[in-house]
Amino acid sequence: MKREFNTEHKLYTLCILVDDTPGVLSQVARLFSRKGYNIESIVSGATDKPGITRISIEILGDELMIDQIAAQCSKLLPVKAVKILDEESCIRREIALIKVRAADRLARDEIIQIVNIFRAKVIDVGKEALTIWVFGSQSKNTALIEMLEDFGILEIAKTGTIAIERGRNTIYDNNKLQEEYDYGKHVL
């Protein structure tokens, strides 16, 4: 039987464990750019294992395309593990820092109220502006940003999305898919 691939365009998260070596991020990112795909967000950070970095990439695409990129990615020498996560199977979070105009006391109070509703935090206060820290799903963060737009947003910095699987499963699990990637890698 031919494998059925979901042809619907949706948001996938690709989690990749790599050796922390120079050029590894561009090696991974290149696999997307060569096909002309735009990465929605890319985050690179430390893990529980020293010398190993986790790269989380959010990409809009169909299953076949994600599957192929994951397979090609797992062949790269610094890549230790690859996992494809979709909306249902994982938890996704991002952090945003939002600098918003607060011209007077009234505006400041109103902003602080909104911030409390969203369980965000004010982390810097000035006479003309507040900086807000929010942690949550992309939709929550977007909703907050929309609410703050009325006051005038001066600047936003986002981390991009990080993701982890729900339940007991981890990226280290040796499932069938993982085994096949290991085969393919024996590129080596």
Add this chain to the structure above:
Amino acid sequence: MKIRATQAIMECLLEQEVDTIFGYPGGTILNLYDELYHYSEKITHVLTAHEQGAAHAADGYARATGKVGVCFATSGPGATNLTTGIATAYLDSSPVVFITCNVGENLLGKDSFQEVDSTGIAMPITKAAFLVRDAQQIPDIMRQAFAVAANGRPGPVLIDFLKNVTAPDQMIDYEFIPWRENRSCASMRSLNASHQLKNTNINQQDVDTLREMIAEAKRPLLICGGGVVRSRAHNEFRTFAEKMDAPVAITVMGGGGFPGAHPLTSGMIGMHGSRASNVAVDECDLLIAVGCRFSDRVALDPATFAKQAKIVQIDIDRAEIDKNVLTDHHIIGSARRVLEMLNEGLPQYDHTEWKQHILPLRAPSVAADSAHLNPQQIMETIRLNTPEDTIVATDVGQHQMWAIKHLHFNYPGQLLTSGGFGTMGFGLGAAIGAQVGNPGKRVIHIAGDGCFRMNCHELCTVQHYNLPIISVVFNNGTLGMVRQWQNLIYGSRFSQTTLDRGPDFVKLAEAYGLHGYRATCLQEVEDCIRQALACGTGAVIDCVLDMDEMVRPMVAAGSPITKFLLD
């Protein structure tokens, strides 16, 4: 033991049993060439006319011998001149280690003289690209580079040494470890942990499933792809095909994986495939592709490709599965190991009826016409007048298709051709590499006039090293394959494809100190080949052809495989 860093590089080459290097020196790689001077008794260096020629020669050497090729070049233009050669090796999975040197650490990233980001450029066209900034890493990186190039799906690797790393006063700790024993080194252990060096655990269940599919098949077809050649699985494949009693279609890269004149051969497959192979794809009920990635020149239209068949892909590279054509079943592993497992206890099948339907569709031979030169007849003449184990290196275009269709290849490494990247000018470099690696064998280089012009400066390498390579130039005064497309698809508007210009290839050969011959009829071709074989040096035979000769049959790009544009 402390030794010079450059000495360690040479010793690491000796660890890998490297005795031949192709290359071209320059400013930043001077230290390495200085060390090579001391190693000239152990390592032979072949100096080409151009770095691209060196890259193709190392590639040709690797393809023809099955060993890892090694190529040296300097920074900047030296490295960029290699890139076409690296990409050619990458697309055809040929194991070559390219070694370049870059400017020193203090000049890096400052747009210094002859500086370029070599590893960055090589990243998309290598299996791995190493930048060496610390001399102490040399042994680890050299060992890893050779392991990566040779294992799994083979391919090119680049190592870029900074100049200060190769400085004569750089001393490092080094211990000689032959490659067979180096798996125990820490660096090799960690590499093996993340990317298994040898895939030993082919899934037995996958193999059994394929056996069941084979037992049910009434009209099976096998495709012999480049993977059969790279894993040197020709004997296993032959046993498999004979037990299956199924027609075998051969891809361009599969040439040499299955005997060209075997009664089961249905010929080439794809754009210029034989009617037998292409019809078989369309009508088979089981298609087993071994080491074949269903490129757009084979599966021209993936949606209709083998539409009646269950498609099975056997490949070493997981990333090839379902890439171009969706498959019904796949086995991941080296062609040789998988076929060994499959052959064990495989019953003898009989598909006489199916064979009798397909195999008679093979191309009929063209009747003799002595007045006017016909490419097929030239090929037959070459075949009949050269030893059976002659290595053939081709360039890219019409002559390439004629050579693959009309010559017979019986073992891996007998056909050297740029199938994936389609690099014009590949042939002469590859022929040099093949001849250096196989001094006892005859090497014939088949070129078109366009391709020959691209790298004919390597004739000086042929002459200098006294390589008895015979270049047969199919001179039709045009960029034949492009003209063929213009003829069939672009309303005969021959835009910039007519090559009505010099040089006179006979005089050119003579200018390089080689023998030159010209043939305008079949008898002359035969005479020229005989003389060239006997002349003792390299030779060029200029065969004058009609510019409107076409490669037949032809299926247009993207069309269903049996929708022939030309019969």
